[in-house]
Amino acid sequence: MLNNRFSLLVLGVAFITLSSCSKNDPAPVTVQSQTITNLPADPPSGGYDPMNGQPIGVTKKYTFFSFKTGAIVLNADSATANWDIGFNGTTILVNSGTSGPGTAGAQVVTGIFDELANAPTTGYLTDNKTTVPATYAIPKGSGNGWYNYNGATNVISPIAGRIIVVKTSEGKYAKMEILSYYKDSPVSPASTDVDRYYTFRYVYQSGTGTSFK
Amino acid sequence: MPGPPIFAPVKTALIASVLILLATYSFAQEADTLAPQQLEALVVTATRTERTMGALPMLVMVVPKMQIRTMGSLRLTEVLTEQTGLAVVPQVNGQGSGIQIQGLNPDYTLILLNGEPLIGRYTGSLELSRIAVGNIKQIEIVKGPSSSLYGSDALAGVVNIITERPDGTRGSFYSRYGTNQTLDLTADYGTTSGKWGFYVFGNRYSTHGYDLSPQNYGNTVSPFHSYTGSARISYSFSPRTELVLSGRYFREKQQYDFEVLTGNNEKILTTGDGITSDWNFNPVLTHRFNERTKVTARLYATHYQTETRLVNPATDTLYYTDDFRQSFLRPELNLEYFLGRQHDFTVGAGANLESVETMRYGDAITRHQETKYAFLQDEWTPMDRLNVIAGARYDYNTVYGSQLSPKLSLRYELGKHVALKASYGVGFKAPDFRQLYLNFNNSAAGGYSVLGTEVVEARLAQMDAQGLISGYLIDPALLGNLEAERSQAFNVGARADFFSKLVMDVNLFHNSINNLIETQAVAVTTANQTIYSYRNIKRVYTQGLEANLTYPLSRKISLSLGYQLLYAKDADVVDKVERGEVYWRDPVTLVTRRLQPDEYFGLYNRSRHMGNFKVFYNDPSGWEASARVIYRGPYGMGDIRGNIQGEVLPPSDINGNGILDTHDHFVSGYALVNLSLARVLRSGLRFQVGVDNLFDYTDPIYIPNIPGRLVYASVGFTFQKKNKSNVNP
Numbered sequence: 001m002l003n004n005r006f007s008l009l010v011l012g013v014a015f016i017t018l019s020s021c022s023k024n025d026p027a028p029v030t031v032q033s034q035t036i037t038n039l040p041a042d043p044p045s046g047g048y049d050p051m052n053g054q055p056i057g058v059t060k061k062y063t064f065f066s067f068k069t070g071a072i073v074l075n076a077d078s079a080t081a082n083w084d085i086g087f088n089g090t091t092i093l094v095n096s097g098t099s100g101p102g103t104a105g106a107q108v109v110t111g112i113f114d115e116l117a118n119a120p121t122t123g124y125l126t127d128n129k130t131t132v133p134a135t136y137a138i139p140k141g142s143g144n145g146w147y148n149y150n151g152a153t154n155v156i157s158p159i160a161g162r163i164i165v166v167k168t169s170e171g172k173y174a175k176m177e178i179l180s181y182y183k184d185s186p187v188s189p190a191s192t193d194v195d196r197y198y199t200f201r202y203v204y205q206s207g208t209g210t211s212f213k
Numbered sequence: 214m215p216g217p218p219i220f221a222p223v224k225t226a227l228i229a230s231v232l233i234l235l236a237t238y239s240f241a242q243e244a245d246t247l248a249p250q251q252l253e254a255l256v257v258t259a260t261r262t263e264r265t266m267g268a269l270p271m272l273v274m275v276v277p278k279m280q281i282r283t284m285g286s287l288r289l290t291e292v293l294t295e296q297t298g299l300a301v302v303p304q305v306n307g308q309g310s311g312i313q314i315q316g317l318n319p320d321y322t323l324i325l326l327n328g329e330p331l332i333g334r335y336t337g338s339l340e341l342s343r344i345a346v347g348n349i350k351q352i353e354i355v356k357g358p359s360s361s362l363y364g365s366d367a368l369a370g371v372v373n374i375i376t377e378r379p380d381g382t383r384g385s386f387y388s389r390y391g392t393n394q395t396l397d398l399t400a401d402y403g404t405t406s407g408k409w410g411f412y413v414f415g416n417r418y419s420t421h422g423y424d425l426s427p428q429n430y431g432n433t434v435s436p437f438h439s440y441t442g443s444a445r446i447s448y449s450f451s452p453r454t455e456l457v458l459s460g461r462y463f464r465e466k467q468q469y470d471f472e473v474l475t476g477n478n479e480k481i482l483t484t485g486d487g488i489t490s491d492w493n494f495n496p497v498l499t500h501r502f503n504e505r506t507k508v509t510a511r512l513y514a515t516h517y518q519t520e521t522r523l524v525n526p527a528t529d530t531l532y533y534t535d536d537f538r539q540s541f542l543r544p545e546l547n548l549e550y551f552l553g554r555q556h557d558f559t560v561g562a563g564a565n566l567e568s569v570e571t572m573r574y575g576d577a578i579t580r581h582q583e584t585k586y587a588f589l590q591d592e593w594t595p596m597d598r599l600n601v602i603a604g605a606r607y608d609y610n611t612v613y614g615s616q617l618s619p620k621l622s623l624r625y626e627l628g629k630h631v632a633l634k635a636s637y638g639v640g641f642k643a644p645d646f647r648q649l650y651l652n653f654n655n656s657a658a659g660g661y662s663v664l665g666t667e668v669v670e671a672r673l674a675q676m677d678a679q680g681l682i683s684g685y686l687i688d689p690a691l692l693g694n695l696e697a698e699r700s701q702a703f704n705v706g707a708r709a710d711f712f713s714k715l716v717m718d719v720n721l722f723h724n725s726i727n728n729l730i731e732t733q734a735v736a737v738t739t740a741n742q743t744i745y746s747y748r749n750i751k752r753v754y755t756q757g758l759e760a761n762l763t764y765p766l767s768r769k770i771s772l773s774l775g776y777q778l779l780y781a782k783d784a785d786v787v788d789k790v791e792r793g794e795v796y797w798r799d800p801v802t803l804v805t806r807r808l809q810p811d812e813y814f815g816l817y818n819r820s821r822h823m824g825n826f827k828v829f830y831n832d833p834s835g836w837e838a839s840a841r842v843i844y845r846g847p848y849g850m851g852d853i854r855g856n857i858q859g860e861v862l863p864p865s866d867i868n869g870n871g872i873l874d875t876h877d878h879f880v881s882g883y884a885l886v887n888l889s890l891a892r893v894l895r896s897g898l899r900f901q902v903g904v905d906n907l908f909d910y911t912d913p914i915y916i917p918n919i920p921g922r923l924v925y926a927s928v929g930f931t932f933q934k935k936n937k938s939n940v941n942p
C-alpha cells in the first residue's frame with residue numbers, strides 16, 4: 001500500500017493536482033485526507049554511539065514540509081515562509097517565533113482525526129527557545145506532545161488521539177496525525193527498527209475557513 | 214491406593230467451589246508426622262507471639278514443612294509460586310524473581326527471616342531463590358498492611374520464614390538431583406541439652422542453568438552454585454530468661470556469557486561472573502518479669518553485596534562492572550503486657566540504620582539512612598466471639614519525614630461454623646536509595662539519564678552550566694522532597710466450615726496508593742536525550758477477591774482449590790478513559806478510535822485470574838504424593854527492560870496510548886502441572902521422585918524464568934531421639 005518510500009512524491013503530486021482544481025475559490029473546498037510515508041527527519045547514517053547514545057552522522061538539519069504543496073521544501077528555503085513545519089528527530093518546529101520567519105502557529109488537540117470537523121480559531125502557539133524552559137508549539141518530551149517514549153525499550157510511539165492543528169503563514173488550516181516514527185511503519189516497532197522516518201496523515205483546507213470536511 | 218473413590222467427592226468439591234469461588238489455606242490442620250499432633254498452625258508473624266491461625270483477625274496463610282517436603286521444593290520461589298494470590302514475577306531487568314501479592318509489585322512485600330527483614334533489593338525486588346527451604350519450619354504469609362510490628366515495605370503483606378528450632382535430637386541428610394544437572398545437598402542437626410539448644414544447617418545448590426533460546430549466545434539462566442549455612446544457639450538462664458543467637462551466611466557464584474547489544478546494534482560477546490553474598494546475625498534476649506510482662510531485646514545485623522564483572526574476550530578488556538553493597542542494623546526493644554484477660558499489649562521501639570554503596574550512584578560515596586520507630590499494638594478480646602487487634606506505628610526518617618500508620622483488624626464469630634474478618638491498615642514504603650541517589654546514564658540507542666531526587670538539582674545545575682541542557686520539561690523546583698508512598702488497605706472476609714470438613718475462606722481486598730513514585734521526565738539535553746527523575750505522582754489501586762477451599766477427603770487425602778480475581782489499575786487512567794480522553798490506534802490499519810471504559814485492562818504484569826488446584830496424599834504407612842496445578846491468566850508486559858539473552862522484548866502496548874487495553878498484545882495464560890511421590894521407610898530413609906512442569910510449558914521471550922520440564926529424584930535420611938524438651942519460656 002503506502003509502504004513505499006517514494007509514495008511521498010507520488011502523493012505530493014496527486015495533491016497538487018487536486019488542490020489546483022480549486023484555485024481562486026474563496027469558499028471552503030471539500031478536502032481529502034492525504035498520507036505521507038517515510039518522511040526522513042535526519043536519520044543517523046552511522047547509527048547511535050554506544051557510549052552516550054548520541055546519533056552518529058546526523059546533519060542536525062530539519063526536513064521542512066509545506067501543506068500547500070504537500071511536499072518537502074528544500075533546506076535552502078529554510079529562511080522563507082515557504083514551509084509550515086520542520087522535522088528533526090522527535091522535534092517538530094513551526095515556521096514562526098524563534099524557528100522561522102513565517103507567521104504559522106500550531107497546537108496539539110486531543111480527539112479522533114476524522115471527527116475534528118473544524119480547526120480551532122484560537123490557541124495557536126509559536127516556538128520560543130529563549131524562555132526557560134523553552135516552549136514549543138508542539139511540546140517536546142514524552143507524553144507532552146505527539147509521542148510517548150518507552151525508556152525500557154527505547155521506542156517512540158505516536159500517542160493515539162493527538163492531532164496537531166497548524167495555521168499556516170497564509171492563514172490556512174491543516175490538521176495532521178502522526179502514525180509512525182519508524183521506516184515503513186512496522187506494526188510493533190523495536191529500537192532496532194530504523195527511526196526518524198515519519199508517516200503521518202493530514203488534511204489541508206486550501207480554501208478559506210476552518211472546515212476540515 | 215487412592216484410586217476411583219476420589220472422583221465423586223472431587224466433582225462435588227469442584228462444583229461447590231466454582232459456585233462460590235472458594236479455596237484453601239491449605240494444610241493448616243495437616244498433621245506433621247514428626248511433630249506432635251497439632252490441630253491448627255501456630256503463627257507468630259502477626260503478633261510476634263504464637264497464636265492459632267484461625268483466631269487471628271488478619272488474612273494469614275501458613276505453609277508447613279511437611280507440605281514443602283511433599284512438594285519436593287528446594288528454594289523459596291518454588292514454594293511461593295504455588296500459593297493462592299501470589300505471583301512470581303521477574304524483576305525490571307528481566308532477571309530473577311520477586312513476589313506479587315494482591316497485585317502489588319514485589320517491592321511492596323516485606324520478606325522476613327524469623328521476623329527480621331532480608332535485604333538486597335538490588336533492582337527493587339528481593340531475589341527469592343537466595344533462600345533454601347531445607348531448614349524452614351513453616352512459611353507464614355500475612356496479606357495486607359495489618360500488623361503494626363513491621364514498617365516500610367509491608368504494604369502488600371509480609372512473608373515470614375520461620376526456621377527450625379531443636380526439639381530433642383534430630384539430624385537429617387538430603388540429596389536431590391534433577392534436570393539441568395541441578396544438585397542439592399542439605400544437612401542439618403539439632404539437639405537440646407539441659408539449658409542449651411543447638412541447631413546447624415548447611416546447603417549446597419548447584420545448577421547448570423538452562424537455555425530457552427539456543428539461537429542466542431549465552432544461557433537464559435547461567436550456571437551457578439551457592440552455599441547456605443545457618444546456626445542457632447539458645448541458652449535458658451532460667452525458666453524466665455532465654456538468649457537465642459542465630460546467623461546465616463550465603464554465597465552464590467554465577468558464570469555469565471552475555472551478548473551485549475551496543476547502540477550501534479553491534480554485538481559484543483562477553484563473559485564473566487557475578488558473586489552475591491549475604492550474612493546476618495541476630496541475638497534475641499527474652500525475659501519474663503512475671504506472668505503479665507515479657508520483654509524482648511533484639512539486635513539484627515545484616516549485609517548484602519553483589520558484584521558483576523563482564524570481560525570482552527576478543528580484546529581481553531573489562532566491558533562492564535557493577536557493584537552493590539548494602540548494610541542494615543536494627544536494635545529493637547519490645548514489651549508485651551497482659552492487662553486482665555482482655556488485653557494483650559505489645560509496645561516496641563527501635564531504629565534501622567542502613568547504608569548503600571554502588572557505582573550506579575556515580576560516586577564512591579556510601580549513602581546512609583536512619584529510621585527510628587515506635588509501635589503499640591493491643592490484642593483485645595472484649596467478648597468471646599469478638600477479637601480485635603488495634604495498633605499504630607510511628608516511623609521517623611531524616612530524608613523522607615515521618616509516617617504514622619494506624620491499623621485495625623476485627624474477627625467476629627457469627628456462629629460455630631462461620632467467622633467474619635475485617636481489617637484496615639495504612640502501610641508505607643520509603644523511597645529506596647535508587648530513587649534518592651541514582652546517577653545513571655543509559656548509553657544505549659536513544660540514550661537517557663536517571664537522577665535520584667537528592668542529586669537531581671545539583672546535577673542539573675552542573676549540566677546547565679556546561680550548556681548541555683536544551684530545555685526543561687517541568688519546573689525543576691517541583692523536584693526533590695520525595696515522600697514515602699502510602700497505601701490504604703481494606704480487607705473483608707469470611708471463613709466457614711461445612712459438615713465440619715469443607716473449609717472455605719473468602720476475602721475481598723482493596724489497596725490504594727495515592728502518591729506512587731513514578732519516573733518523571735525533567736529535561737532534554739542538547740543531544741536530545743531525556744533526563745528523568747522521580748516524583749510522587751501516580752495513583753493506583755488493586756482490588757479483587759481471593760477464595761480458598763480445603764476439603765479433607767479422608768485422613769490421607771486432602772484437596773484444595775485457590776482462586777484470585779484481580780483488578781489493578783491506574784486511577785488517573787481510569788478517570789481519563791471515563792472522560793473519553795484516551796484513544797487507541799489499530800497498528801495495522803492505523804485508524805484511531807476512542808477507548809471504552811471496559812477496554813482498559815489495567816497495570817502491566819497482573820493477571821485477572823489466577824488459581825491452583827492441589828491434591829495431597831499422606832499415608833502413615835509411609836507414602837506421600839502430590840499433584841498440583843498452578844494457573845496464571847494472561848497479562849500484559851510493559852515495564853520489563855528486556856530478556857536476559859538480549860532478545861528484543863516487544864511491549865504489550867501496540868496501539869499508541871501507553872496503557873494496557875484489551876486490544877493490546879497479552880502474554881498467554883498458562884497452567885503448570887507438578888507431581889511428586891515419596892516413600893518413607895521406618896529406618897528414616899526417604900525416597901522421592903517428582904516432575905515439575907509436566908507438560909514442558911515455556912515462553913522463552915516473555916517468561917524466561919519458567920524452565921521447561923524438571924524431573925528429579927531425591928534420597929534423604931532422618932534420625933531422631935526425643936528429649937524431654939525444655940518448655941520454651
